[in-house]
Amino acid sequence: MCRGGRMFAPTKIWRRWHRKININLKRYAVVSAISASAIPSLVMARGHRIESVPELPLVISDSAEGVEKTSTAIKVLKQIGAYADVEKAKDSQAIRTGKGKMRNRRYVSRKGPLIVYVTEGAKLVKAFRNIPGVEIANADRLNLLKLAPGGHLGRFVIWTKSAFEKLDSIYGTLDKSSEKKKGYVLPRPKMVNTDLARIINSDEVQSVVKPIKKDVKRAPLKKNPLKNLNAMLKLNPYAKTARIMSLLAEAQRVKAKKEKLDKKRKPISKEEAAAIKSAGKAWYQTMISDSDYTEFENFTKWLGVSQ
Amino acid sequence: MATVPGQLIWEIVKKNNCFLVKEFGRGNAGVQFSKESNNLYNLNSYKHSGLSNKKTVTIQSVGKDQSVLLATSKTKKQNKPESLLHKSVMRKEFPRMAKAVVNQVADNYYRPDLKKAALARLSAVHRSLKVAKSGVKKRNRQAVKIRGRK
Numbered sequence: 001m002c003r004g005g006r007m008f009a010p011t012k013i014w015r016r017w018h019r020k021i022n023i024n025l026k027r028y029a030v031v032s033a034i035s036a037s038a039i040p041s042l043v044m045a046r047g048h049r050i051e052s053v054p055e056l057p058l059v060i061s062d063s064a065e066g067v068e069k070t071s072t073a074i075k076v077l078k079q080i081g082a083y084a085d086v087e088k089a090k091d092s093q094a095i096r097t098g099k100g101k102m103r104n105r106r107y108v109s110r111k112g113p114l115i116v117y118v119t120e121g122a123k124l125v126k127a128f129r130n131i132p133g134v135e136i137a138n139a140d141r142l143n144l145l146k147l148a149p150g151g152h153l154g155r156f157v158i159w160t161k162s163a164f165e166k167l168d169s170i171y172g173t174l175d176k177s178s179e180k181k182k183g184y185v186l187p188r189p190k191m192v193n194t195d196l197a198r199i200i201n202s203d204e205v206q207s208v209v210k211p212i213k214k215d216v217k218r219a220p221l222k223k224n225p226l227k228n229l230n231a232m233l234k235l236n237p238y239a240k241t242a243r244i245m246s247l248l249a250e251a252q253r254v255k256a257k258k259e260k261l262d263k264k265r266k267p268i269s270k271e272e273a274a275a276i277k278s279a280g281k282a283w284y285q286t287m288i289s290d291s292d293y294t295e296f297e298n299f300t301k302w303l304g305v306s307q
Numbered sequence: 308m309a310t311v312p313g314q315l316i317w318e319i320v321k322k323n324n325c326f327l328v329k330e331f332g333r334g335n336a337g338v339q340f341s342k343e344s345n346n347l348y349n350l351n352s353y354k355h356s357g358l359s360n361k362k363t364v365t366i367q368s369v370g371k372d373q374s375v376l377l378a379t380s381k382t383k384k385q386n387k388p389e390s391l392l393h394k395s396v397m398r399k400e401f402p403r404m405a406k407a408v409v410n411q412v413a414d415n416y417y418r419p420d421l422k423k424a425a426l427a428r429l430s431a432v433h434r435s436l437k438v439a440k441s442g443v444k445k446r447n448r449q450a451v452k453i454r455g456r457k
């Protein structure tokens with residue numbers, strides 16, 4: 001039997017190849033891409049070298065449609081400052097990384113300018129098509145994949161004069177509906193005025209806004225009441241007198257103890273010693289001569305003491 | 308164009324543009340840098356962005372050493388990239404260049420919030436030009452004798 005097994009997830013022809021996208025969405029996308037191509041920031045952000053382009057959107061005269069030779073085409077691009085982008089595309093030609101190399105996708109390069117013309121069969125197509133990076137499109141058939149390659153808005157587009165003027169009739173204006181696309185009007189922007197700084201600083205907004213808090217209140221450092229007397233007093237004012245009392249009592253105690261010790265440690269005078277001794281003797285006499293005791297008789301007998 | 312280089316452009320461009328550099332951070336894109344020429348701190352942020360501001364300042368070194376290019380963008384020419392920048396090449400001693408930068412950026416109320424950034428960049432560029440001129444610091448090639456070890 002033959003070995004080898006089968007491929008993982010064999011590709012089937014009933015893969016869902018087609019996607020249905022609403023025609024309005026498709027037109028929205030194309031229209032957004034065209035407007036993004038007019039903003040230098042977005043075109044630069046996409047990576048095109050447009051530092052020496054005189055104006056954006058770049059519109060050249062219709063005589064460019066009659067250009068026959070590629071060499072003159074290059075001259076035209078140099079004159080309008082678009083050649084830097086072409087050079088970038090040319091320098092970026094490289095062999096693709098990964099298996100795509102052996103799957104008929106051997107080379108990759110950056111995208112250069114997109115040239116839009118009007119008249120069918122213009123010579124310009126043949127002249128410009130061999131320049132690396134440059135693509136051409138007819139104004140009637142603008143391809144979203146070329147206007148926003150990779151899904152990134154802001155392709156560098158070079159229009160011929162009539163192509164640029166034709167845009168109005170194809171897509172309409174904000175007031176007029178399109179002639180070529182039945183019932184289509186350009187989409188309205190979500191925000192009419194997007195200049196946030198201007199809106200925030202406008203009279204209408206500033207008149208209703210609360211004033212700025214200039215002095216920001218910061219939380220003070222927490223001080224330990226057990227260590228910091230003033231922090232303690234803030235919480236418990238009686239602590240001051242309590243502490244004074246305790247200090248005084250402590251001083252008193254110390255003094256009393258000292259006196260007591262001094263007294264004990266001082267050698268006593270003769271009179272005092274004699275007085276203590278006689279007091280002791282007298283007390284002993286009272287102990288042995290106490291007549292309230294009931295069995296006093298027996299007591300005296302075995303004690304053998306006489307009064 | 309009647310566009311608003313500003314918040315709108317920034318929202319489109321901040322996450323994805325050809326100048327964005329996201330490599331730096333601890334296993335994440337902690338700091339995002341930007342390689343635009345009109346960005347003074349090279350940070351990817353709205354304030355410093357050269358793409359989404361009408362008024363930008365740039366300070367670069369020009370080919371010949373010791374000369375610094377100061378350029379500000381003109382607000383009326385936003386859709387004419389060729390004539391967008393007002394360039395001036397400076398070849399003076401540092402204090403005078405610094406004064407010129409401050410005059411152009413802050414004192415005429417152009418972008419007073421970029422004053423520190425402009426001066427910082429001027430110092431950095433100037434220093435790099437000095438280093439480029441005098442060569443990288445030479446290490447001492449004489450073998451250092453370590454006493455007490457064989």
